[in-house]
Amino acid sequence: MAKRIVSLKDISKACGVSIATVSKALNDHSDISKDTKEKIREVAEQLGYHPNAAAQALKTNRSNNIGVLFVDEANSGLTHDYFSHVLDSFKKKAEQEGFDITFINGDRTRNNNMSYLSHAIYRGFDGVVIACVDFSDPEVDELIKSNIPVVTIDHSFFNRISIVSDNIKGMRELVTYVYEQGHRKIAYIHGHEDTAVTQSRLASFHKTLQDLGVTIPDEYLLEAPYRNIEEAKKATDKLLDLKNPPTCILYSDDFAAFGGMNAIRERGLRVPNDISIAGYDGIEIARRISPLMTTIVQDTDRIGRLAASKLIDLINNPKATLIEQIVIPGTLEKGESVGKIKRK
């Protein structure tokens, strides 16, 4: 069955040269003549030679492999809209640069209870990208503080490169837009408070309202898990039951906003005629089905691409790479889910 895998040795024999010569020829070193290079390449092709990543990695300490750590609350992993888009973009860029990607997070129940760092060392990742809700996890901390090149997404650490979505600006634009449409009774169903993302948005929400001279009752602020349609619906129901209900509800993400839409429609109300809603993220479906969702479109493409490109810079040139926090702005998608309120 197993066809013998052809190695440098086989080529060297077939060509009557040394293994070293073959290696150098294939790597285009300058101390091999044009003729022999051609000959060797020809034979290599003909024999069906493929380099062996393990041997190369062992010798050179370079795996050309990047570790990816993605963990969200619900452990939805690859199926998470925002993450999957960021990751896809990251992957494309990394592959352009000749890197493969392998997941770090995984099963912890078995005997393979390696820590993230152990896993990264084990695989010899040249670098690691981390996008994670729970950056307070000690294992994440251990990984970040290690000497493996690392880039984090949506959370910043001392002396580490990070790419973060501009939640401050995004929320400000969203609130301002809603305000301009005449809304003053603005509620916000936000995500879990201990993530950097939620904190930024929440702070920006309050700051913007203050700047606009708007005050809202405490009961307009509710918490519901990200991406949770059911919980968002429940929270929306609470808001609608208020004696003085809001005219516009902001949600932690587009998914949650759909949950809100369900609650609203169940009462025979219409979006945006009777009540306005807005999401966050700008996932495809939200921007395609009517009423088009008012939302902040995160530039997942740029976030992923930049994360990859900065990480690879860091890998290839650790000394000369600027350690910085890069903030990527989103863009307001006005959509149709926020209506105008005529003010006296």
Place this chain on the structure above:
Amino acid sequence: MAKRIVSLKDISKACGVSIATVSKALNDHSDISKDTKEKIREVAEQLGYHPNAAAQALKTNRSNNIGVLFVDEANSGLTHDYFSHVLDSFKKKAEQEGFDITFINGDRTRNNNMSYLSHAIYRGFDGVVIACVDFSDPEVDELIKSNIPVVTIDHSFFNRISIVSDNIKGMRELVTYVYEQGHRKIAYIHGHEDTAVTQSRLASFHKTLQDLGVTIPDEYLLEAPYRNIEEAKKATDKLLDLKNPPTCILYSDDFAAFGGMNAIRERGLRVPNDISIAGYDGIEIARRISPLMTTIVQDTDRIGRLAASKLIDLINNPKATLIEQIVIPGTLEKGESVGKIKRK
């Protein structure tokens, strides 16, 4: 900067034993005494030892790494709802069994224009899983015919394990349900015809209608790319413009069905009161926002899990693993998007 990575040699020195002893102790071989094993493990822990995957792979010809080849029409990659769910489930199972996963598909424009097979050999994948629309790609064919353990998803090959969703049964159930609701004028906007998935569904669509004694005009059959809201909308418009429009439209997937819903609503019509629609796949959002989509829920969880488990069987025991085609049924989600038609 670079802390020296600790190897077996370091442990052997610290313990005053040979490298072989350390290796055997760590791998729990029987010819090392309990005491030395304990001692060695302790020191290993203390020194912060991590095995080196590259060295292990080189020596043992086992990478504990599985290659993943996912390619769809739109190259949406990780962001593809169906694929991402299957992959996520695959990943979880594989990781439980101690395997990591790495992507095979990637950038082909650069000098790293490795074929899929080359890539797999290069990385030394123990096995490969393929889910791919274009199984006619010669490179895919090359990979499948190689001697690397392989499992394919949603397409079957001679003498290879495959996991396929039961599109025949799914479409039959869907059509039958629609029929039972009283519909006779049933249209189908299907995906591109050269994929196995489309072919199965299309054949089942026709067969079921025939069995039910229903005939439909040719113009009720239209093609639109999978997951394409815009094109599905256009196709829907064509159907609605017919002198004799259908009362129910089936779509290639839930995404496309949303496109149809847009076309319908734009004309002031309502789903399902004025016209019925049904999707396929059962993606989360379709099952959560109203009107709940009538659809066939694919058991992505089981598909991914089974693919992983069969592949690992094949890897660990090539001789004793049954080569089979496993068919996974979906389930009809009745939802609310197909209405009843009263018949005279």
Place this chain on the structure above:
DNA sequence: AAGATTTTCGAAAACGTTTACCTTAAATGT
């Protein structure tokens, strides 16, 4: 034509493991 230089190639060590085989000493059997 002899030295100086350049071009081209090979020998061998090293990367961190695993494993077949060997050695030694202690335990066991008679």
Place this chain on the structure above:
DNA sequence: ACATTTAAGGTAAACGTTTTCGAAAATCTT
């Protein structure tokens, strides 16, 4: 008391590369 088994650990080769250093051959210089 001697032979024999068993337990415990060591030796060394091998996996497929890359790379340093040195050697030989070809070319250039004057």
